[in-house]
């Protein structure tokens with residue numbers, strides 16, 4: 001057996017721990033309860049919604065056509081004709097390839113064509129039944145379990161706590177302070193900083209023992225320079241906010257900074273790693289690269305000030321991943337996560353894994369998170385991650401950077417061992 005084949009087999013047999021998804025609850029899918037952003041339609045076109053829908057717009061598909069494509073009442077044939085010319089343009093990207101692998105793995109179809117359309121439409125429907133999440137994730141994607149960041153809840157009380165372990169979101173509590181949203185979800189609110197810190201404490205007391213990590217994606221809205229702010233200053237700012245006064249952007253940032261640092265401290269007390277979005281933005285036509293470029297350097301004060309906190313920097317900070325190799329090498333409390341990155345730029349991730357492993361301890365890399373709302377393409381994404389890992393490891397051995405006999409140990413660490421060591425074990429105890 002060739003080196004590449006033996007690595008491919010080992011990678012294929014080793015289950016991933018999937019460290020990042022946004023999956024909606026399975027019952028929502030089974031009952032077809034639509035959500036305008038998270039689950040806009042319930043037919044085969046949903047497979048192309050998240051993230052391929054971004055590449056369709058990037059290629060030039062009119063926004064109105066995209067809307068029709070993912071509308072619940074558009075006829076299947078019309079959807080196909082809307083998609084087809086743009087699908088030809090995007091089918092080779094990481095997003096597109098993840099869908100093609102998904103079609104093959106779940107439905108035994110090589111591609112979406114006029115001929116395969118009716119079969120894919122039928123097979124899409126046939127798959128969805130109670131238990132299909134476990135079927136897709138465990139059998140098709142070979143994933144032990146996922147870590148889910150619900151976009152509906154600060155903490156999702158999931159129906160499947162073993163399969164879908166949950167992050168505790170700190171956005172509304174701190175860096176994207178949203179008192180109305182927190183009150184809507186938990187009935188908790190406060191007019192003073194003291195009271196708000198108790199609201200944060202309440203969330204950690206209630207959900208911390210069941211969460212796997214805290215998650216924060218405020219990098220979509222602000223820089224990651226969370227500076228130290230005196231409590232007395234934060235008290236004044238919070239009181240003004242509670243009185244209905246508008247804070248200036250600088251004041252608002254300082255209050256967020258204080259609250260974010262408080263949440264990081266709480267996460268550390270509860271033994272929860274702190275997951276932070278870094279790098280590339282989902283969507284189109286809004287990413288300020290100048291701000292994204294500062295993610296790695298903005299984080300340095302935080303990494304120094306919280307030496308006992310385990311930071312998970314997501315998406316390798318793409319396209320500035322070199323700087324994240326430097327952060328992981330230099331700061332003992334940093335782990336880098338390849339979640340989502342494999343489908344943003346697959347071959348960049350191959351280079352990244354090679355460079356990471358020859359620069360940074362192998363214990364500091366997590367190698368898979370599908371980052372999907374929809375469960376089906378997780379298996380296509382996992383396939384791409386396995387292809388990439390196989391290529392990177394094969395090249396490292398062939399080029400003399402990694403002894404062949406050390407491969408099994410490295411593969412085990414990268415695919416699940418590091419996640420196991422880093423995150424609290426939330427395996428439900430049997431009754």
Ligand SMILES: [Zn+2]
Nearest residue numbers: 020021022371
């Ligand atoms: Zn995500």
